[in-house]
Amino acid sequence: MIISSWRRKRAAVLSEKEQQRNENGEMELMIPRDFRYPISQDLMKDPVTLSTGITFDRQNIENCTEAGNFTRPLTNQALRSLEPIPNHMIRKKIQDRCVENRSYGIERSPMSRGPVSSMEVLEILSKINVACKKRDREGCRFLVVGVKSLANESERDKRCFVTNGAGSVLSEAFNVFSMASFDENAVVLEEILSALTIMFPLDGEAKGFLGSVSAMHCLIWFLSTGDLSRRRNAVLALRELVLSSDQRIVDELSEMEGATEALFKLIKDPICPTATKASSTVIYQIITSSSTTEKQAAKLVNLGLVSLLLETLVEAERGMCERALGILDGICNSKEGREMAYKHALSMPVLVKKILRVSNLATEFSISILWKLCKNEQREDGGVLLEALQLGAFQKLLLLLQVDCPDKTKENVSELLKLLNRHRNKMECVDPMDNWKDLKRSF
Template sequence: MAGQGEFQELVETLIGLLNEISSLGDYARSHRKECTNLARRLKLLAPLLEEAREASSLDSLSPFHDLKLVLHSAKDLLSLCHKGSKIFLIMKREGIASSFQSVTADLEHVLDSLPYNSLNLSEEVREQVELLHAQLKRAKGKAEVIDTELIEDLMRCSMSDERDYDRMAAERLADKLHLKTWSEIKEEEFRAQESLKLDKGGDLDAAIKMVLGRLKGVAISDADEPYVSIDKARVDFAMRNPLSPSPRSDKLSNPAIPEDFRCPISLELMKDPVIVATGQTYERSYIQKWLDAGHKTCPITQQTLPHLVLTPNYVLRSLICQWCETNGIELPKKVGTSRGGHSSDLEACGDRVAVEALLQKLSSPQVDVQRIAVADLRLLAKRSIDNRICIAEAGGVPLLIGLLSSTDTRIQEHAVTALLNLSIHDPNKAQIVQAGAINPIVEVLKSGSMEARENAAATLFSLSVVDDNKVTIGQTAAIPALVNLLREGTPRGKKDAATALFNLSIYQGNKAKAVRAGVVPPLMELLDPNAGMVDEALAILAILATHQEGRVAIGQESTIPLLVELIRSGSARNKENAAAVLLALGQNDAAHLVTAQQYDAGVPLAELVQNGTSRARRKASLILELMHKQQQEQLNKQQ
């Protein structure tokens, strides 16, 4: 027989471990969903342990010692994903995924062995444990969706052979991992060193160093870590080249200009970077002077140029603009104006020829050329309304739609996101729909990568702002595909899907389609505060409750207790929507009013009448009237 003192001390230790786990957060992107799910499930153990404190006697403490071991393992795993090297975590993703599966299996085994009958648990806590048990069973064998582009880019950046290196891969990696500045990379280096100590006998050291080196090549200097590393060969070339200005004797001023933002000829910050045939980038004015002087070679590589076309490097110019803005530096404007007489940041809109050159590359038989061109167009469409107008007027919409069926994942992602960015300009919405984009976008939503599916959902939302488009989109397979994303997507994907479904469901004809596609059960799951989507889920339910099929489907779920709790403790907006749903259900079936009364809905409804929004007050008053009427009818029957 185990002593009560010893047991209570063990329980306090377990509660302390849960509190430590709860304090963690901001997990690495590569394992965020696994971490969030595990932490959320472990939190469900807190009420069990709180009530278990009162247990008077137990035959054995062994199950609780096993639980302690599991919680230690979970804490170590979550701590690694919280403060470990992002690069290390991705490279060890398979082993870490296996660790999550082991912890899940061990936790399920421990829950099977706990002596529940001796703990005198309340019915509510028992239900919570059963819920946890069911979640653990479902989680077994499920792997988190992998961002394949992230993995591919990391692999490219870890290759020692320069032929396998893709600068754009490093830029995407820096963006996704939030390793854009020197201080961020410095911290990542420290974390990598600490993480590698755990990798006994591992061989990741060289690969991680290679990736960090590549990230430094695209990093933006910041106030914490002013840094510049100028290639000696480039310095020598610039000093002896007649086009180069005299070398400066003064020290470089802070903030230091990143090497890749400097023209290799002038060593000055580039204002209009252009790419020559060899792939090298120069400031337009300097390379043009070089070519005008009769040179037919690339100054850096000395290779003969097969043509003298100068292609604007929009991606680099965008990064330079961002760096200038971050460091309070005014980037001198180029000659020329855009529509409305305003100077354009990128001048892409003012240079229709340059945009058309990018559009021509979309039809290139070379996948790499297509990928770079569509990525540049995606970025251009994101930066300004002028660019969106220019790309659409130059015929970019049909070409981008054609790329939605590309077998190259990144091309498909860039294309659907470029269309999303173009659709921000309202006049482009009609052009996108008229060009036949809806069905291809839906196909991406159904079978693309997770990022492509997310942006496809966002594009459908943007297009559905126009009422006629709600009907057009609803006539396709978009709604079932959005429901699938709502069910299985990432947190971001679920939000994109919810936003699109909300907008589409405003049209009466789409409400039944959403209900028949099974939207209600995942919406009910999202009413869990831990899911972070209560607002979105409740807003959609409020719209669906205005349709008969929606009311029936919502009523078939265990909705009333959740609605009453939201009316009692939710935000002002959630109280309003919860009251709207409850009223619709009660008007459709008086049995729901009886259930609401059983959960003491009267008090929070009365408070809502006093303190709610005007809409909430009306809804709450009507519900109370219906309840009173229903009670009177019951009394009359009894008499």
């Protein structure tokens, strides 16, 4: 009753508007009732018929079913079948009417293309496989461009490609063309990589192809020499790989020449927030999961990552703050990393400030870094311990013992309190905000 009343009111409003416009001498074309979506009264773009025999617009019906509504709009009748059937007769009538009224500015064909079918997707993917076997660069590129166009058409079409294995086919194609000269195959490789980013997240088989030595070397090449779009897609692909459970990928990536430098550059000279976050994620996985942590930490320290991270942490948003602290925590496992942190004026102020200020994860990382720095302090006068006391770390650590946090964090907090307590008689705690005023930063 409510919907019917609303439709009558809407029809009345439309009639009034039409009458007013006609009185003002303006021409308004009425949309035939059969051409409208029954609920919104808008011109249908992709008319389909359900099991009830009523025609609706495809996108609206798919929105309803995806939301869990499996009844017919307006009447609430249960749908016997959820498979919509294209109504070609209504589609043709709408198109013919648009052609007849094109002199009034009506577009010739407002109809959307019907959704891609599984059969069409499988046929395209099969052609890509054939083109790869023949090493047909241009043919493969043309097909991949078509995949991108179709997958970007709608979320439904994208899902159709994903469920039919497009990620694996494209990853295999990338692997095949990466085995030859990067320069010769750069155009097709770039196109495949661009299409692959649409298919994320990838399954295990796809990651296996993309995680081959030749494919990862190509990704690093893109990361080092490509334009902004190519570099962004390359680091997104690397993030997808390192987040898998394959330790081999992380270890091999960490040993590849130029990988660490290219990832660092994306943080130092950001091209977009997405690429910066992806690069920090990859570095975090390398520094915490690689069997060559000491070597990687030394390389990152020499590049200047410790200073960059500390300066980033001053005003970083939550996600970036957690990643930066995680990387710094990994770097401080090494002697070189700790030495650089000791020397930087922002180390203690930033770490103490982040405790209980950002998130539980940021607090855990901050405590871990503080524990590593204070435990390994070599100065007899307790330099970093005294600075932490001055910044109010003791009070924050006492508070942490009262809240819920992982056992490892509580162990570190207890040990830190013991270390700090030895120096409490040497210095009175002051307002931690006072210590930010005179800090000299490199930015």
